[in-house]
Amino acid sequence: MGKLKFGVVSxxxxxxxxxSEIILGNAKDNYEIVNDPKEAxxxxxxxxxxxxxxxxxxxxxxxxMSTYKKNYKCKMLIATGCLTQxxxxxxxxxxxxxxxxxxxxxxxxxxxxxxxxxxxGEKEIYCNYSDVNINEGxxxxxxxxxxxxxxxxxxxxxxxxxxxxPKIRGKYRSRRIEDIIxxxxxxxxxxxxxxxxxAQDTSRYxxxxxxxxxxxxxxxxxxxxxxxxxxxxxYCYPEEITDELIDEIASxxxxxxxxxxxxxxxSDDILKKMCRKTRKEEIIEKITLIKKKVNGIALRTSLIxxxxxxxxxxxxxxxxxxxKTGFDKLGVFKYSREEGTKAAEMPMQINEEIKxxxxxxxxxxxxxxxxxxxxxxxxxxxxxLVEGFNGEYWYGRNYEMAPDIDGQVFFKxxxxxxxxxxxxxxxxxxxxxxxxxxxxxxxxK
Numbered sequence: 001m002g003k004l005k006f007g008v009v010s011x012x013x014x015x016x017x018x019x020s021e022i023i024l025g026n027a028k029d030n031y032e033i034v035n036d037p038k039e040a041x042x043x044x045x046x047x048x049x050x051x052x053x054x055x056x057x058x059x060x061x062x063x064x065m066s067t068y069k070k071n072y073k074c075k076m077l078i079a080t081g082c083l084t085q086x087x088x089x090x091x092x093x094x095x096x097x098x099x100x101x102x103x104x105x106x107x108x109x110x111x112x113x114x115x116x117x118x119x120x121g122e123k124e125i126y127c128n129y130s131d132v133n134i135n136e137g138x139x140x141x142x143x144x145x146x147x148x149x150x151x152x153x154x155x156x157x158x159x160x161x162x163x164x165x166p167k168i169r170g171k172y173r174s175r176r177i178e179d180i181i182x183x184x185x186x187x188x189x190x191x192x193x194x195x196x197x198x199a200q201d202t203s204r205y206x207x208x209x210x211x212x213x214x215x216x217x218x219x220x221x222x223x224x225x226x227x228x229x230x231x232x233x234x235y236c237y238p239e240e241i242t243d244e245l246i247d248e249i250a251s252x253x254x255x256x257x258x259x260x261x262x263x264x265x266x267s268d269d270i271l272k273k274m275c276r277k278t279r280k281e282e283i284i285e286k287i288t289l290i291k292k293k294v295n296g297i298a299l300r301t302s303l304i305x306x307x308x309x310x311x312x313x314x315x316x317x318x319x320x321x322x323x324k325t326g327f328d329k330l331g332v333f334k335y336s337r338e339e340g341t342k343a344a345e346m347p348m349q350i351n352e353e354i355k356x357x358x359x360x361x362x363x364x365x366x367x368x369x370x371x372x373x374x375x376x377x378x379x380x381x382x383x384x385l386v387e388g389f390n391g392e393y394w395y396g397r398n399y400e401m402a403p404d405i406d407g408q409v410f411f412k413x414x415x416x417x418x419x420x421x422x423x424x425x426x427x428x429x430x431x432x433x434x435x436x437x438x439x440x441x442x443x444x445k
Contacts (some may be wrong), residue, residue: 007040012048049083051336066097101125146420203240298400301331306355352398374430
């Protein structure tokens with residue numbers, strides 16, 4: 001009898017994706033990995049449980065995958081991830097379709113629950129959490145080989161009033177520098193050119209393990225790896241961004257001039273209720289410093305609208321700030337009332353219609369800003385990481401664009417280009433979020 005065929009459906013954020021890749025890496029010795037759920041004997045759904053919409057998506061996906069037990073080869077359905085860490089026992093009781101449940105720190109139990117299920121039909125649940133362990137190990141990369149996420153820490157100590165992550169993922173735990181470097185070297189040896197540093201808070205890296213912030217030193221060490229061309233930094237909390245980090249971004253040619261700095265709001269009243277550590281004046285000072293020190297910096301942020309008690313005055317203050325600051329990239333989320341958080345118990349909850357209207361208003365402002373910024377790029381030449389061809393245009397990203405969230409550069413080229421190559425593209429046109437151009441042929445190999 002051959003190996004059982006094993007497939008994973010990964011939902012949620014890029015941190016969850018890394019977990020899925022570790023699960024696949026651990027499973028490949030004992031199971032045959034397949035991409036098509038129709039071929040799988042075992043399907044594992046790695047769920048997200050961050051906000052209400054992601055919880056619903058996870059439940060719907062589990063139900064969808066359960067149909068493969070009736071209509072195709074699937075014999076066992078496993079659920080893991082943030083949703084199961086929050087509601088493991090409830091899910092097992094309410095969803096008989098599930099044959100096994102793992103928490104976010106229980107992947108070492110995968111073989112055990114599979115063996116027990118196939119041997120005697122036992123449905124098991126392992127959701128014990130460790131504030132010490134970090135999910136590490138060999139990965140099967142599910143993104144393109146030339147771009148990969150590199151998780152540098154797990155958990156969070158910020159305890160924002162709207163967020164359940166510390167209760168799911170535990171306290172902040174940095175990975176050892178040597179382990180991160182070893183993983184980065186392995187990724188590069190397998191063709192990765194862009195390393196995207198992620199954690200719940202990357203800028204805090206090292207504090208727990210080494211007694212000080214060392215993200216700038218880590219970035220410098222990664223940049224010394226032969227073959228790394230781009231290092232991109234995500235999830236930097238404004239209060240944790242040091243002068244040393246800013247200087248490293250400014251001076252290191254391998255570091256993308258790009259910072260993802262989620263501020264969530266700008267009104268001091270709302271920031272205080274959110275239990276955020278920065279206030280309006282500090283945020284503005286940090287943005288001003290970054291723009292001054294880093295030539296060509298692309299700033300991304302994320303905001304939450306409709307937080308409990310957010311008045312029209314608070315919201316108008318946010319709109320004015322967004323208009324004046326001119327973020328290169330910006331995402332807006334509607335506040336989601338999550339049980340177990342401080343904000344869920346706050347008075348003056350905002351109704352859904354107001355949340356949706358405020359989200360639309362901010363995105364309209366940002367659309368105009370992005371369009372104006374992109375118009376100014378016409379005539380400029382950018383180094384572009386090629387990601388594919390759509391039948392008419394080649395497409396890829398420049399340093400200002402993180403995968404999946406920031407738009408793309410579409411360009412003409414008569415030559416065949418391999419995915420993962422870098423080419424120079426002259427911008428000839430622009431849209432709200434994307435750029436259009438033509439390749440500089442001397443840059444094509």
